Amino acid sequence: MLSEAPPAVLPTEAARWQDYLSLLKPRVMSLVVFTAFTGLVCAGGNLNPLLGAVAILCIAVGAGGSAALNMAYDADIDALMRRTRRRAVPAGRVQAADALALGIALSLFSVGIMAVAINLLAAGLLAFTILFYAVVYTLWLKRRTPQNIVIGGLAGALPPAVGWAAASGHAPLNAWLLVAIIFFWTPPHFWALSLYTSGDYAEAGVPMMPVVKGAASTRRQILAYALLLAPLGLAPAFTGLGGPIYLAVSALGGIGLVALAARLVMSHAGDPAPPVPAGVKQGLYDVRADARPARDLFAFSLLYLFSLFAALLIERSGVLAALGLRP
């Protein structure tokens, strides 16, 4: 007779609630909430503040749901990358099927409540955003083309239009201007990151631009997008959306962005380092030579986008009038 074995503890049994929360990518969610809230405020309208909060909650939960779907599908490549191998699914703390179920449930709840409580346009745009991220980006583009984050970036760019539609019931040109700004911001932002993490992507077989086209080509493309983004960032100041604060912030930010991108082009960020003498142990990111210009651009691009939307929020939310700075 076999001796009685200790009860097996399945990974899911030991999963903490924080593991499930981490599936929702809270940091990405915070950026989505911020840009969606800006869209909602810029739209004006007379949406009940409580319903406005519900709309933002739906957008946040929808973003979390699509992130969980991404985590469920990408567990195999996440396990190969140093940056992502400690995530709940690749680390074995949460089953991929559980992440999938959570993602589907949250996506359905968020779109359903948006449709019932807010309006069908906002619900439709939210559903499109979730499907675009989960299906077009995660299932289709991510593993097939170096343009993955360019086209897939549309999912991350749409929240201001969802917020705008939630507040007003329509999505005019100014809403799509905000979408375009995030859309053109995404490639330089993520490619700057990938210049010093491309070893990770190469290992996982993800065709990020530096892996497929090389670092020099990626640096040139980053500059091209920065040159497109800087004037585009100014546009809301001329369409009646942004005021003088926005104009100043976008002008200075655009100059900074182009300057850092130009510095990146002239650098060797992402180029392979010279061969390492035998016996010297190296970490994955140590092989990336001269990464500082890429890191600086990555950090500044976050500040740039945050500043643009914060300027719009300040000008459009009535904060200035409340402070007596504008009649």
Add this chain to the structure above:
Amino acid sequence: MSNPNDENAAAAKARRGRNILMAVALLAFVVIIFLITIAKISGNVGHNQFG
């Protein structure tokens, strides 16, 4: 070698945490639906003319 009792205690603690999260989420869902209902009803009452 790890102690099975410790593993069980850890699993029980994790399960309790997940259960509490689920309870909070369900409660939040009920509250949200209630608040949406109130907001919708008050909006409609404001637009209707009952004489």
